[in-house]
Amino acid sequence: MRDRVTTDPATDEARTTDEAQPENASAAPRLHLGANLAALRGHNSAVVLGLLRDAGERGASRTELAARTGLTPQAVSKITARLRAAGLAAEAGRRASTGGKPAAVLRLVPTAAHAVGLHLDRDALTVTLVDLTGAAVATRTAPLAFGAGERAVLDAVTAEVAALLSQAGAAGAPGAVLGVGVAAPGPLDHTAGVLHRVTGFPQWDGFPLCEALGARLGLPVVLDKDTNAAALGLVLRGGAFRGGSFAYLHLGTGLGAGLVLGGAVHRGARTGAGEFGHQVLQLDGPPCPCGDRGCLEVLCLGAVADGDTARAARLLGIGAANLVRLLDIDLVLLGGRTVLAAPEPYAEGVRAVLAGAAPVAVAPGGGGTVVEGAAELVLAPLFGRAGFITCPDQPTGTTIGSSGGI
Numbered sequence: 001m002r003d004r005v006t007t008d009p010a011t012d013e014a015r016t017t018d019e020a021q022p023e024n025a026s027a028a029p030r031l032h033l034g035a036n037l038a039a040l041r042g043h044n045s046a047v048v049l050g051l052l053r054d055a056g057e058r059g060a061s062r063t064e065l066a067a068r069t070g071l072t073p074q075a076v077s078k079i080t081a082r083l084r085a086a087g088l089a090a091e092a093g094r095r096a097s098t099g100g101k102p103a104a105v106l107r108l109v110p111t112a113a114h115a116v117g118l119h120l121d122r123d124a125l126t127v128t129l130v131d132l133t134g135a136a137v138a139t140r141t142a143p144l145a146f147g148a149g150e151r152a153v154l155d156a157v158t159a160e161v162a163a164l165l166s167q168a169g170a171a172g173a174p175g176a177v178l179g180v181g182v183a184a185p186g187p188l189d190h191t192a193g194v195l196h197r198v199t200g201f202p203q204w205d206g207f208p209l210c211e212a213l214g215a216r217l218g219l220p221v222v223l224d225k226d227t228n229a230a231a232l233g234l235v236l237r238g239g240a241f242r243g244g245s246f247a248y249l250h251l252g253t254g255l256g257a258g259l260v261l262g263g264a265v266h267r268g269a270r271t272g273a274g275e276f277g278h279q280v281l282q283l284d285g286p287p288c289p290c291g292d293r294g295c296l297e298v299l300c301l302g303a304v305a306d307g308d309t310a311r312a313a314r315l316l317g318i319g320a321a322n323l324v325r326l327l328d329i330d331l332v333l334l335g336g337r338t339v340l341a342a343p344e345p346y347a348e349g350v351r352a353v354l355a356g357a358a359p360v361a362v363a364p365g366g367g368g369t370v371v372e373g374a375a376e377l378v379l380a381p382l383f384g385r386a387g388f389i390t391c392p393d394q395p396t397g398t399t400i401g402s403s404g405g406i
Contacts, residue, residue, distance in 0.1 A: 043384055044071060045079050050383030052089055052108040053133060059092050061103035080106055087112045088132075108132055113176045113382075114168070116161060116219070117375030119226060120184040122146045122200065122253040125157060127164045128368065129177075130375040132382075134237055136368065138168040146185075147201050150212065158216045179220035181377030182209065183229035183370050185254055190224045190271045199254055199278075199297070200289040222377045224267075226250065226370045227274050230335060231258025231265050233373025234363060236385060245329045248363055249276060249320060250370070251304075251312075251346070252336035255297040257323065276319060309342050313349020320350050324358045333363040340367060 083089035094102035110131040119126040128139040187196040193210025214221040248258040255277030259266040277297030285294025303312035
């Protein structure tokens with residue numbers, strides 16, 4: 001449930017009191033945004049801005065915003081005045097009259113600020129710049145040797161982000177850059193911004209990626225698992241997914257899951273949730289780079305390497321069935337480059353194993369699901385839809401965020 005809102009008469013800003021939060025809300029990360037967005041004075045301003053994002057081109061009147069937030073019209077007027085002064089919102093015409101004075105319509109200004117999304121895969125990196133609606137402005141992809149060591153990887157990322165921002169600037173994209181959201185393979189600690197023993201690359205264990213990359217880029221950096229970032233993006237961009245439960249299964253250079261339970265991304269207390277590929281399906285099976293044997297990931301990737309799509313899809317379906325039985329989720333979404341290379345065979349193969357236990361679909365967003373979700377790690381607190389996201393020793397600035405889950 002969302003926070004209960006009460007208005008402070010002295011400021012017309014509302015106080016929030018927790019009614020019920022997602023189980024993992026206390027583990028949600030925190031982000032210190034580097035842009036000067038003093039207009040966002042707390043949770044209520046972020047919620048109003050989020051409603052303007054949801055409204056899209058249609059916009060929303062102050063009366064509609066007051067009705068949806070439970071705030072007084074006076075509080076909404078003060079909040080929207082600050083948002084307009086900051087350039088984050090603008091008036092865009094009036095509603096048709098129903099007998100009184102036509103209500104002014106407010107819209108989000110998408111170009112007022114931007115965020116960078118970065119997807120670090122084992123063999124490639126993708127960077128994208130998105131506006132406040134989450135729409136991609138520019139995107140770049142380059143090869144990456146994730147095992148080449150921290151200096152080589154940081155050099156590659158720094159060069160690609162610089163090239164991205166230069167490309168976007170040449171195209172006339174205005175607005176502040178709020179920060180960089182990084183989606184990386186796990187295991188990792190999203191609250192500390194530290195990588196752990198990434199499957200296949202244990203040398204990254206303990207590396208403070210947020211701190212190191214923030215020092216290079218001079219921007220706030222927030223980190224999460226690639227599957228969690230994808231799941232967050234799907235929730236924020238796909239209104240049909242809000243409030244429900246689903247699993248996003250990502251099959252690419254590895255195999256993992258992003259879990260959304262009760263409308264909130266479930267990371268677990270140690271960011272350990274979603275290690276879907278490391279459930280053991282075959283006792284004493286082939287060794288897995290994680291150190292175990294017979295893991296779903298090594299079996300599934302082995303079938304992919306053999307060109308046996310039907311077997312890979314069936315194995316993916318067996319793992320999905322285990323997940324559905326365990327968590328009683330409403331929907332299974334499939335993604336990742338391997339799935340996207342043959343979407344129908346994988347979807348049909350997983351459906352055959354689930355046998356109606358849960359619907360199965362290929363996730364919307366195609367190849368941009370993870371990298372655009374990474375950018376949402378930065379944007380979500382701005383719109384009151386994520387807990388605070390933090391990485392240590394970041395460039396300081398206005399702190400924006402909210403309590404509770406997405």
